[in-house]
Amino acid sequence: AQSVTQPDIHITVSEGASLELRCNYSYGATPYLFWYVQSPGQGLQLLLKYFSGDTLVQGIKGFEAEFKRSQSSFNLRKPSVHWSDAAEYFCAVDPRTLGRLYFGRGTQLTVWP
Amino acid sequence: NAGVTQTPKFQVLKTGQSMTLQCAQDMNHNSMYWYRQDPGMGLRLIYYSASEGTTDKGEVPNGYNVSRLNKREFSLRLESAAPSQTSVYFCASSDGSGRGYEQYFGPGTRLTVT
Numbered sequence: 001a002q003s004v005t006q007p008d009i010h011i012t013v014s015e016g017a018s019l020e021l022r023c024n025y026s027y028g029a030t031p032y033l034f035w036y037v038q039s040p041g042q043g044l045q046l047l048l049k050y051f052s053g054d055t056l057v058q059g060i061k062g063f064e065a066e067f068k069r070s071q072s073s074f075n076l077r078k079p080s081v082h083w084s085d086a087a088e089y090f091c092a093v094d095p096r097t098l099g100r101l102y103f104g105r106g107t108q109l110t111v112w113p
Numbered sequence: 114n115a116g117v118t119q120t121p122k123f124q125v126l127k128t129g130q131s132m133t134l135q136c137a138q139d140m141n142h143n144s145m146y147w148y149r150q151d152p153g154m155g156l157r158l159i160y161y162s163a164s165e166g167t168t169d170k171g172e173v174p175n176g177y178n179v180s181r182l183n184k185r186e187f188s189l190r191l192e193s194a195a196p197s198q199t200s201v202y203f204c205a206s207s208d209g210s211g212r213g214y215e216q217y218f219g220p221g222t223r224l225t226v227t
Contacts (some may be wrong), residue, residue, distance in 0.1 A: 004155075036218075041221075043218035043221055044216075044218040046215050086210070090155060093143075101158070101216060103155040103156040104155055105155040106155050
């Protein structure tokens with residue numbers, strides 16, 4: 001079945017530590033890939049997206065993500081987390097043929113001071 | 114430029130009541146979407162409209178109807194609300210569909226059905 005998997009429901013890191021949030025997908029062809037962030041009580045904001053080309057993409061707020069075709073993964077990274085990064089993060093996939101996004105279940109990030 | 118706006122922000126309904134959630138965008142986008150967000154479930158697509166005059170079902174359409182009133186506005190109607198429809202509802206818009214365009218989200222409507 002086609003799906004988007006975020007295996008970590010909740011991650012806790014200390015401020016200044018590095019961060020990696022995992023995302024795996026199962027779709028036939030390489031889809032368009034997105035990471036969104038949701039602060040409490042807010043809508044979703046796009047962090048970054050991958051369409052084609054360079055497999056390492058840069059986003060806003062110092063985030064980056066790497067597309068790995070062989071692993072069907074699109075993991076989000078940040079070298080040094082700030083307390084303001086505490087939020088819920090969603091990976092989303094556009095399979096290119098269906099005209100819509102499919103979201104993972106989200107990863108809640110807690111940042112310790 | 115307000116982006117995507119939704120009304121109301123909060124709503125409490127009794128089982129069996131009806132209501133319409135309103136969404137408008139001022140970015141001249143072709144495509145609009147309605148999602149619901151439940152804890153641990155991510156966002157699930159209810160209905161979408163790829164262009165003015167068209168609507169299609171998403172993953173969880175049962176119990177909902179939509180109207181693409183014009184290019185700017187896309188409403189979601191609950192004809193007979195049920196407790197299972199307690200959720201946060203998000204409207205989104207994008208410049209196209211099936212082509213990897215970014216979706217822009219509204220602030221959400223928190224709906225409780227008692």
